[in-house]
Amino acid sequence: MDSLTDDLWTMVLARLPIKIFTCFKLVCKQWKSIVESPFFRNLFMSLHQNLASSSSWSLMSPYHVDPEMVDYYYQCDIWGLKRPLSSFINSVLNDKNLNHKYVQLTVLAYSDVGLILIYAMSKNIKKSSIYVVNVVSHECIELFLDPLLDRSQLCFSRWGIATRIENGILLGYKVVVFNPGWSQSMLRCLIYSSETGLWSLDDTSFFSYYYSEDSISLNGILHWLTRFPGGGNQEVVLSMDLYTNSTASDRCRVSHFPDFEKTTKFKRACTPCHGFLMYMNIVSETKVDGSLEDKLCVWRLQSKGWQLISEISPGSILTRFDYVPLTINPFDAKTAYFWSKEQESLLYINLHNGEYVIYYQLELTNDGHTMISAHDPKAAITLKNRYIQEAGFVPFVLPQWLYQIPNTVIRV
Numbered sequence: 001m002d003s004l005t006d007d008l009w010t011m012v013l014a015r016l017p018i019k020i021f022t023c024f025k026l027v028c029k030q031w032k033s034i035v036e037s038p039f040f041r042n043l044f045m046s047l048h049q050n051l052a053s054s055s056s057w058s059l060m061s062p063y064h065v066d067p068e069m070v071d072y073y074y075q076c077d078i079w080g081l082k083r084p085l086s087s088f089i090n091s092v093l094n095d096k097n098l099n100h101k102y103v104q105l106t107v108l109a110y111s112d113v114g115l116i117l118i119y120a121m122s123k124n125i126k127k128s129s130i131y132v133v134n135v136v137s138h139e140c141i142e143l144f145l146d147p148l149l150d151r152s153q154l155c156f157s158r159w160g161i162a163t164r165i166e167n168g169i170l171l172g173y174k175v176v177v178f179n180p181g182w183s184q185s186m187l188r189c190l191i192y193s194s195e196t197g198l199w200s201l202d203d204t205s206f207f208s209y210y211y212s213e214d215s216i217s218l219n220g221i222l223h224w225l226t227r228f229p230g231g232g233n234q235e236v237v238l239s240m241d242l243y244t245n246s247t248a249s250d251r252c253r254v255s256h257f258p259d260f261e262k263t264t265k266f267k268r269a270c271t272p273c274h275g276f277l278m279y280m281n282i283v284s285e286t287k288v289d290g291s292l293e294d295k296l297c298v299w300r301l302q303s304k305g306w307q308l309i310s311e312i313s314p315g316s317i318l319t320r321f322d323y324v325p326l327t328i329n330p331f332d333a334k335t336a337y338f339w340s341k342e343q344e345s346l347l348y349i350n351l352h353n354g355e356y357v358i359y360y361q362l363e364l365t366n367d368g369h370t371m372i373s374a375h376d377p378k379a380a381i382t383l384k385n386r387y388i389q390e391a392g393f394v395p396f397v398l399p400q401w402l403y404q405i406p407n408t409v410i411r412v
Helices: 006-013 018-024 029-035 038-047 085-095 151-156 315-319
Strands: 057-060 068-074 102-110 115-122 129-134 140-143 158-166 169-178 186-193 198-207 216-218 221-227 235-241 252-256 270-273 276-286 292-302 305-312 324-328 335-340 345-350 356-359 362-364 370-373 379-383 394-397
Touching: 006 029, 006 038, 018 029, 057 085, 085 102, 085 115, 102 151, 102 158, 102 394, 115 151, 115 158, 129 169, 158 216, 158 221, 216 270, 216 276, 270 324, 270 394, 276 324, 315 345, 315 356
Parallel strands: none
Antiparallel strands: 057 068, 057 394, 068 379, 102 115, 115 129, 129 140, 158 169, 169 186, 186 198, 216 221, 221 235, 235 252, 270 276, 276 292, 292 305, 324 335, 335 345, 345 356, 362 370, 370 379
16 A cells, blocks of 8 residues: 555545545555645545436425425435435434434534534533534534523524635535524625634625525525515525625625516425526416416526426326426436325426426335436435425435535634
């Protein structure tokens, strides 16, 4: 082993899955230095660029105590994972509470680089903690909590974690928390920065909204689906760019849904795909002769608003039966998944040509989940509950690289 140069070790290790060479960092300082070098990362990404079209992902329930709902397990050579992504989250929660120090651990927010935000509630509420954790490597950082934060109300606030990546390196992250009770007019939030180790109080340009789904983190921007306090509870997307150089008011954006004046079939929900926020629904449109026509439409949120990227006839399978949308595949914008509780079947539909496949063959796993064969022989979908209703699922997608949590300023 000692006779091999760094260059040779780099060529060998770069051909292994991420999960394996991450463990090798513990073998010796030489391997640790190699694996953490920019040259190694670039070589690995180059060698695996043809495999970067898919990875494991999960749809997490908004009920954080028991989070995972839908798992898409992909046996990709990039990661080399042998089990679904949600099992790694459960493993993290169990490891943090081996000594039963906490009475409850819950996931508050998910990032787009494999990091999650965990609230660990202690019997002594003053000893409760917030952690930033990498779900695969189990790397963990405890955050200093601002005195303005009421520890007994942490689970009832809205959270988000945004990250800053440059040249493939995770340089920092920011944690956002707000509670509608903090202000009756404009939304106020606390923002934690890993680069300073401090919290700051921020007055946004958002009005105080009645309701908010969990955040979706994309490219340093946090998105929330919310409802206006007036106007018939109209739904909008609130977007907050945490790393823009603009003023506080300019970095906050409200996007009305493109179909807000039309009749839609499904509850509105968004999902990430290829770095964009996507929205899908069946919309009833009026034809020239005055009759209504259903269209399955997909939009992508751009800097100038929503862009329609596909529009097809959904056919009777989606309009006559009880299929509800699960998500668009985060790595394949032309594939969407629907679930029918009554039919107990999973439907894949091609959003470009309308072709679909229905899977009725369900298999019960040892842990009580329902497994369904995917259209890809290397993939499988598991449902924790067959009786899924329309819900604001939180997507959690495994990235194409294992990002280290950056060095965080520790407040003494």
